[in-house]
Amino acid sequence: MPELPEVETIARGVHDRIRGDRITQAWFSSHREPFKTPPARQAKALEGRIILNVHRDGKHIVCELGPRVEEATTASTLDVISGKKKTRIALTTKPEAQWIVHLGMTGRLLVTTPDGQVAAHTHARLSLASGRELRFVDPRRFGRLEFRDLGKATSFSAAGAEPLTIGAEEFVALFRARKLCIKAALLNQTLLSGVGNIYADESLFRAGIRPRRSAGRLSKAELERLRLNLREVLQHAIRLGGSSVSDYVDADGARGFFQLEHCVYLRTGLPCLMCGTPIRRTLVAGRGTHFCPKCQH
DNA sequence: ACAGGCTCCTGCAGGC
DNA sequence: TGCCTGCAGGAGCCTG
Numbered sequence: 072m073p074e075l076p077e078v079e080t081i082a083r084g085v086h087d088r089i090r091g092d093r094i095t096q097a098w099f100s101s102h103r104e105p106f107k108t109p110p111a112r113q114a115k116a117l118e119g120r121i122i123l124n125v126h127r128d129g130k131h132i133v134c135e136l137g138p139r140v141e142e143a144t145t146a147s148t149l150d151v152i153s154g155k156k157k158t159r160i161a162l163t164t165k166p167e168a169q170w171i172v173h174l175g176m177t178g179r180l181l182v183t184t185p186d187g188q189v190a191a192h193t194h195a196r197l198s199l200a201s202g203r204e205l206r207f208v209d210p211r212r213f214g215r216l217e218f219r220d221l222g223k224a225t226s227f228s229a230a231g232a233e234p235l236t237i238g239a240e241e242f243v244a245l246f247r248a249r250k251l252c253i254k255a256a257l258l259n260q261t262l263l264s265g266v267g268n269i270y271a272d273e274s275l276f277r278a279g280i281r282p283r284r285s286a287g288r289l290s291k292a293e294l295e296r297l298r299l300n301l302r303e304v305l306q307h308a309i310r311l312g313g314s315s316v317s318d319y320v321d322a323d324g325a326r327g328f329f330q331l332e333h334c335v336y337l338r339t340g341l342p343c344l345m346c347g348t349p350i351r352r353t354l355v356a357g358r359g360t361h362f363c364p365k366c367q368h
Numbered sequence: 369a370c371a372g373g374c375t376c377c378t379g380c381a382g383g384c
Numbered sequence: 385t386g387c388c389t390g391c392a393g394g395a396g397c398c399t400g
Binding site: 104175176177192209210211212213249250251255356357 | 370371372373374376377378379
């Protein structure tokens with residue numbers, strides 16, 4: 072499932088490929104899900120816009136969009152031909168709109184050629200002036216697609232704190248007086264943005280903390296260990312292009328490699344890499360949870 | 369206010 | 385072999 076490192080990898084890949092491109096045509100499926108904004112409205116609102124940049128915010132991919140222009144431009148130029156006039160659009164231009172993509176469990180955002188085979192459960196196809204196509208595929212439809220007109224709505228901002236940059240004091244404050252267990256707290260996107268099941272389990276293992284411990288009862292030292300291990304595991308996973316479990320692939324359809332570095336996730340019954348004790352699996356906050364009964368206290 | 373549980377959805381694994 | 389059932393999970397919503 073795509074979490075922070077996977078979303079970061081995808082956002083970077085998509086940014087590199089479609090920055091400066093123009094959306095010539097947009098097609099959306101007619102399902103109720105995964106659309107936060109009605110699909111017909113999204114398609115209409117996206118057509119003609121320049122893609123200024125693509126970045127990650129929590130588990131969301133945010134495409135910053137410039138103004139609508141009538142004629143073609145290409146990914147390699149900042150010059151937009153509009154009628155007979157040639158207009159220069161800087162990619163640092165203030166965005167006028169945003170297209171926000173949440174991948175949910177099984178969502179994929181791919182940059183392809185238009186003649187590439189259309190996968191089942193394709194919900195959005197954006198034709199680009201460069202000749203490429205941006206596609207959103209999501210079998211389970213837990214993903215979300217949203218269009219925001221920044222003239223009418225505020226800029227998207229993930230609710231929780233950013234795990235890669237949060238400081239020690241702020242991290243401790245997040246969990247103070249919270250009765251829920253630390254695993255549930257890590258998964259709560261209003262506290263921290265971007266941590267999902269894999270990296271919750273992996274960071275708790277590396278910090279030596281049992282997933283069911285009450286968040287508010289962890290010592291300052293334990294929380295600091297957790298903060299540093301969480302940051303490290305996320306950064307390491309980004310370097311390896313994310314974890315490919317289930318059907319995760321990056322913007323090119325390539326798989327990541329961090330799944331080879333998992334210490335506990337999906338290793339039920341296998342020996343702990345630190346002490347050899349079989350890894351155990353339980354249910355915490357309704358999620359499959361993996362831990363070492365000896366290394367984690 | 370906060371915590372926990374239910375729901376959406378499809379693919380896949382396991383059992384008969 | 386083939387059908388059926390159950391389970392996986394992010395996050396929004398509902399309930400206690």
